[in-house]
Amino acid sequence: MRLSELKVKQTAIIGKVTRNTDDSVGQNDLVASRLETLGFVPGAQVQVITKGIFGGDPILIQVGFTRFALRKVEAEKIEINLDGAPA
Secondary structure (H helix, E strand, O other), X not given: XXXXXXXXXXXXXXXXXXXXXXXXXXXXXXXXXXHXXXXXXXXXXXXXXXXXXXXXXXXXXXXXXXXXXXXXXXXXXXXXXXXOOOO
């Protein structure tokens, strides 16, 4: 499941951040690298606080005590697991 699919007030555990690499250039996914730097790492607990009115974009996410506004495209890079997350 992707973080962009999580419902408001639902909690999950991050499984991994998907990296899209351009093999022809050999560049890493800079957005994925930035997300990991900000704390979106495997095992971290995340919660969707609210979603935007029009199409659900942006999504307000809480990781630990910090809140981030992510676009759906960015949230789709984060794979989550509902198993083991507190209700």
